[in-house]
Amino acid sequence: MTTTAVDPHVKILDESVVRQAKASGLDVLVYAPHFERLPAIRETAERFSDEELLVVPGREVFTGSWRERRHVLAIGLAEPVPDFITLEAAMREFERQDAAVLVPHPTFLNVSLDAEVVDRYRDVIDAVETYNPKHWPSHNRRARTIAVETDLPQYASSYAHLRGTVGEAWTTFDRSIHDERELVETLQNGVWRTPRHRPDLAHHGRCALEFAHLGWENSWKKADRLLLSGREATHPDDPAYDGRFDDAAVY
Template sequence: MTARVDCHVKVLNERVLERARRANLDAIVYAPHFTRLPEIRARADRYSSDDLLVIPAREVFTGSWRTRKHVLAVGLAEPVPDFITLEAAMAEFERQDAAVLAPHPEFANVSLTEADLREHREAVDAVEIFNPKHRPAHNRRAREIADELDLPPFTSSYAHLSGSVGVAYTEFELESGLERGADLVRAFRERAPRRVVYDNGFRRWRTTAAELGHLFYENTWEKVDRLFLSGTEPTHPRHIAYGGKFDDVAVY
């Protein structure tokens, strides 16, 4: 039984669902920036339906803003904040038995490097080998890393814009189908057979241009200043919601 999954989207609305259904997806993984897990989970539940599963996840920003490394965790039971050390994040993911994915490896200054992946190879369940934001050389490099480290691949639309959903997805071969998030976690953890599927024509390059434009806004210092210097944002490690649990591994 096959299951088509867009393994990483940032936006969730009716247009996203329309795009996902048009691409014949069975599920999307919803992991918005700077949003706590309970809110992500509630929104995913609200938009899930019998024909399209929305799976909550967190792309945790580890390290400082200037040296951050993104790690995507699927199947978390408890919230994990941004801007803690990479080592602390990996330990927490392991404690919660989450599936750990490496999105856009070695892309700009926001990704796990080959050295990071070698160090944490036993904890990482898959490496993204195609991302619409990447240039062809970036995607080739990502595939090389996955091959060299013998880590399974995945892809996603990495959609920050609703029109990007479905431009890339991972097609899994599953024995019992995909009915809940735990089934996808198991597919990653058990290295289920899969196929990476992506559109490399006009729509892909249009998506790349639109998403890179959005990326420029995301990385402005004004946004960083607004979000994190106060320490009151929902995923700041010193936010009251975390009860001091991550204070000793926080970088801010």
């Protein structure tokens, strides 16, 4: 049987990430950095794709305000979708564009969809993440419960913010995937898949490093974005969005 090993969510991409992904036996990476516009993400993904490794662009959209934001991962977007719009508007846009909609790190801290929201959008959502290295075991158990109760497929990703985490968690699909559209259709059609992660002690060390990285990401880095950087390039009032999301913007 032909299978494809996919890491559905990484935040970093360079030559070393590509080498590690290939060495780990991955076939596909989904590159979804924070606060970058879709055309730039797509250009970077195309630059690092080759016959051995397919890199697919993705957008983890920050819906809502900084205080009440909820993250949703969209794969297969043809048109850009900004951050800081309502969750309802983001879901409508994903559905309009026929993108695959994934729930990263459900119920994790204050940035995720909870069980009630996942159930509300179960007809739009294509899969729920039930394992990533930033999760603690309790987070994984809660995520699996949500997936089972809503009857949604499960997936694992490295959610790598650090280069060394690439290849630590992935999802194996029981079919060949050669391009972005095939990945989207695989996610949407519920093709049988197996969430996987490395079982050794080194993996647990890598998980601890990824979780520790949250402290920097959610404190000093966020302060820089809020106080020094001004508006993000993915803010809905940026000219790139041509005013299409003005009515849905939360800022």
